[in-house]
Amino acid sequence: SGVVALVVLGSVVGCSLTDEPTPPAVHHTEAAYRPGAPGIGDPDFPDDGNGGYDVAHYDLDVDYTPATRRLEGVATIRAAATQGLSSFNLDLAGLDVRKVSLDGKSATFSRRGDELTVRPERPIDANDEFTVEVTYDGVPNPAKDTGNLGTFGFMPTSDGAFVASEPDGSKTWFPSNDHPADKATYAFEITVPAGLTALANGEQVGQPKTAGGKTTFRWRERHPMATYLATATLGKFELRQGKTASGIPTLAATDPAFKSGLDRLYTSTAEITDHWAKVFGPYPFSSTGGVIDNYTAGYALENQTKPLYGGFDPDEVIVAHELAHQWFGNSLTIWRWKDLWLNEGFATYAEWMWSEHKGRKTVEEFFTEFNNRPDSDPMWSYPPGRAKPDDLFNQSVYTRGGMALHALRKAIGDETFFKLLRTWAAEHRYGHVTTEKFIDLAERMSGKDLNPLFDAWLFQPRKPAA
Ligand code: ARG
Ligand code: ZN
Secondary structure, three states: HHHHHHHHHHOOOOOOOOOOOOOOOOOHHHHOEEEOOOOOOOOOOOOOOOOOOOEEEEEEEHHHHEEEEEEEEEEEEEEEEOOEEEEEEEEOOOEEEEEEEEEOOOOOEEEEEOOOEEEOOOOOOOEEEEEEEEEEOOOOEEOOOOOOOOOOEEEEOOOOOEEEEOOHHHHHHOOOOOOOOOEEEEEEEEEEEEEOOOEEEOEEEEOEEEEEEEEEEEEEEEEEEOOOOOOOOEOOEEEEEEEOOOOEEEEEEEOHHHHHHHHHHHHHHHHHHHHHHHHHHHOOOOOOOEEEEOOOOOOOOOOOOEEEOOOOOOHHHHHHHHHHHHOOOOOOOOOHHHHHHHHHHHHHHHHHHHHHHOOOOOHHHHHHHHHOOOOOOHHHHOOOOOOOOOOOOOOHHHHHHHHHHHHHHHHHHHHHHHHHHHHHHHOOOEEEEOHHHHHHHHHHOOOOOOOOHHHHHHHOOOOOOO
């Protein structure tokens, strides 16, 4: 019942219930004010994101000094309440909060773990828009995972910072509703010591301004973006800017140590972006690009409009992977992490398609090679359609996820398959997706019962029968 939920939530966010309004009768819940939930409702990541509101826009004003590793930030977040709110949470890991205000009036706040609870002077009505401003500072501490995630979030480098936050590392550098189910637009104002460059998502606004030994870079991402794709990668960079053959603005940037790879990154990014636009449908964003930083992350991340490569000069196939994510992952975003194969399986399939497109190994050859792995291979015991929270980026989510798409293609034929990819990308452009929706669309477009195929490839802990 509503009363039980209220007690549970109240105790989780650590606030006293004595000053709460009397719990309303169940049939009057829309009139009630209650704390927003401390999680957005992803059962695998119960504390990630928050309930009770929906963010429309983040304004992130960040000043970073590599020598001291200190960050000073002001995050201004515009949101709409989805319930009457007596309080609500933001996610923030570490850092010191100096001040919180709500619609210009100071608000009280408290912290517990990675939850920042904001209690406005007057409760917020359901459907009302509000603006919360958080002033904070400190030394960001990137997230370290004991499983297969490694280090993520805001990571210091020798000359700046490498910012790659999948799955939930945005809270290491800005207060946020840190879950992909709440996408928003972004404006960045990043101040760094003069001589350094700050690279965020979207396009630069105006020229960088230098004063008092510091330079401020302004960027704007006008399309909805998941928190984990937000970046403020900064340091010494060599840049090359221009347009792809089809006219999409593009920016390649490399740490000086990777300068020899700048032209190759620029060229492959432009060519691959244009190629995927032919295969998947129009490029979803206003610019494309790529950044190679001198930080060995052990992975790359598809940061929106600017994939980030961690300390290596990426092969074309990796660039093809990260750029495919601009459609599958960034424009079409998963609602729950368990559906991660909708990102990684598609991006892996794109790697194989790029290889074939370049006259190298074909998709069918990749499929056959992986399918020849023995029954004992760990890929067969991990069903990729249900990514496990403690082993999210398991190779099966990538490889067996990609194989599921190839099995589908063979079942429905090339024409329907490629039409399906484009329809999928068009129908859910800038939105959220689930595996069920994909299966439904595949069945609708092919007129076939595909449940046995998807069940075998995505959900069974064994190798699908030939
Ligand atoms: N989405 C990235 C890719 O496919 C992987 C990100 C892994 N994240 C992490 N924290 N290790 O390239
Ligand atoms: Zn990927």
